[in-house]
Amino acid sequence: xxxxxxxxxxxxxxxxxxxxxxxxxxxxxxxxxxxxxxxxxxxxxxxxxxxxxxxxxxxxxxxxxxxxxxxxxxxxxxxxxxxxxxxxxxxxxxxxxxxxxxxxxxxxxxxxxxxxxxxxxxxxxxxxxxxxxxxxxxxxxxxxxxxxxxxxxxxxxxxxxxxxxxxxxxxxxxxxxxxxxxxxxxxxxxxxxxxxxxxxxxxxxxxxxxxxxxxxxxxxxxxxxxxxxxxxxxxxxxxxxxxxxxxxxxxxxxxxxxxxxxxxxxxxxxxxxxxxxxxxxxxxxxxxxxxxxxxxxxxxxxxxxxxxxxxxxxxxxxxxxxxxxxxxxxxxxxxxxxxxxxxxxxxxxxxxxxxxxxxxxxxxxxxxxxxxxxxxxxxxxxxxxxxxxxxxxxxxxxxxxxxxxxxxxxxxxxxxxxxx
Numbered sequence: 474x475x476x477x478x479x480x481x482x483x484x485x486x487x488x489x490x491x492x493x494x495x496x497x498x499x500x501x502x503x504x505x506x507x508x509x510x511x512x513x514x515x516x517x518x519x520x521x522x523x524x525x526x527x528x529x530x531x532x533x534x535x536x537x538x539x540x541x542x543x544x545x546x547x548x549x550x551x552x553x554x555x556x557x558x559x560x561x562x563x564x565x566x567x568x569x570x571x572x573x574x575x576x577x578x579x580x581x582x583x584x585x586x587x588x589x590x591x592x593x594x595x596x597x598x599x600x601x602x603x604x605x606x607x608x609x610x611x612x613x614x615x616x617x618x619x620x621x622x623x624x625x626x627x628x629x630x631x632x633x634x635x636x637x638x639x640x641x642x643x644x645x646x647x648x649x650x651x652x653x654x655x656x657x658x659x660x661x662x663x664x665x666x667x668x669x670x671x672x673x674x675x676x677x678x679x680x681x682x683x684x685x686x687x688x689x690x691x692x693x694x695x696x697x698x699x700x701x702x703x704x705x706x707x708x709x710x711x712x713x714x715x716x717x718x719x720x721x722x723x724x725x726x727x728x729x730x731x732x733x734x735x736x737x738x739x740x741x742x743x744x745x746x747x748x749x750x751x752x753x754x755x756x757x758x759x760x761x762x763x764x765x766x767x768x769x770x771x772x773x774x775x776x777x778x779x780x781x782x783x784x785x786x787x788x789x790x791x792x793x794x795x796x797x798x799x800x801x802x803x804x805x806x807x808x809x810x811x812x813x814x815x816x817x818x819x820x821x822x823x824x825x826x827x828x829x830x831x832x833x834x835x836x837x838x839x840x841x842x843x844x845x846x847x848x849x850x851x852x853x854x855x856x857x858x859x860x861x862x863x864x865x866x867x868x869x870x871x872x873x874x875x876x877x878x879x880x881x882x883x884x885x886x887x888x889x890x891x892x893x
Contacts, residue, residue: 577734583891614651629653684717727753741772762795785813795822806832
């Protein structure tokens with residue numbers, strides 16, 4: 474046998490795990506992506522028992538959210554790999570590597586914390602003149618902690634300009650924008666324009682996250698965005714775009730030749746934005762994550778608005794579809810089980826919504842979709858008897874974070890994970 478390799482990413486960690494049966498032994502290797510990791514070997518007395526343990530451990534990892542790495546994904550840097558001779562060589566090598574699909578999933582829950590890792594690399598808040606150690610991606614933001622900074626400069630635009638003028642901009646593969654003032658909120662038109670204008674200062678950029686903002690800084694539905702079409706046009710090598718907050722958001726020109734992942738987090742996603750995406754030309758898109766939210770916060774998207782996507786010919790390379798944080802979770806479940814798009818998916822994610830037994834019963838019809846590698850339903854209102862039935866599906870099903878409704882409370886109900 475050869476090693477099977479799995480990866481896990483959640484915004485806080487980015488790990489690999491490998492496993493192989495060697496005769497009577499099960500050998501595992503694990504650690505942070507990019508490191509040599511550690512190795513364990515255990516004797517189980519016979520090849521049959523070793524294989525049984527192998528299958529058990531793989532199933533456990535899949536239930537925890539690990540995804541098996543495809544042969545096409547970029548391998549982690551080997552510990553004995555020869556270093557590039559110059560900084561320029563290193564930058565060019567980094568630019569040529571495709572991002573692993575696992576790094577696209579950075580927000581597992583609505584308990585937002587500032588990312589500590591992004592695209593598998595450590596996140597560093599940019600400060601002018603402050604040295605950094607090792608491989609990192611940069612976040613530009615301001616916070617109340619800045620009041621203790623020696624330079625006292627808490628202007629987001631000045632900080633972004635300083636970053637674009639720095640050597641750090643020339644090498645980073647990822648850029649994160651956070652709060653732009655001490656009252657919270659995200660960057661707007663002028664800051665997007667500054668990035669587009671300064672595109673030549675970001676020659677290796679592959680991933681953007683607009684709005685890495687905690688709820689203490691600003692509620693998700695108050696985060697202001699802008700038209701991101703200029704970003705898409707400015708960076709033809711971009712592979713990942715994640716956006717938190719949709720106030721003012723638009724994708725007026727939804728096209729990009731190389732974008733592989735698009736994610737929009739919201740407490741309410743307007744149907745107009747869904748329509749723009751469904752008119753999009755993203756031939757390489759593998760990963761699409763939409764937080765549909767609730768009508769109380771402008772989430773007026775309904776199943777009919779999703780039909781161009783559900784037909785399955787919109788994004789031919791799509792492998793992950795997340796229709797998350799949805800108040801219409803039951804309606805989605807009812808139609809998606811027969812939607813052609815499911816036949817091309819590896820992961821279907823309906824998590825963070827208000828899925829009930831009604832939707833769960835519909836999802837039982839996925840029994841024949843043996844090509845699926847994972848069904849994510851965490852944060853749900855499914856009864857225990859139906860959970861047991863879902864666990865019999867021929868692929869791992871995440872049923873963690875079970876919620877219940879207090880029938881004695883007149884204000885109780887089935888709530889999505891985040892709205893305001």
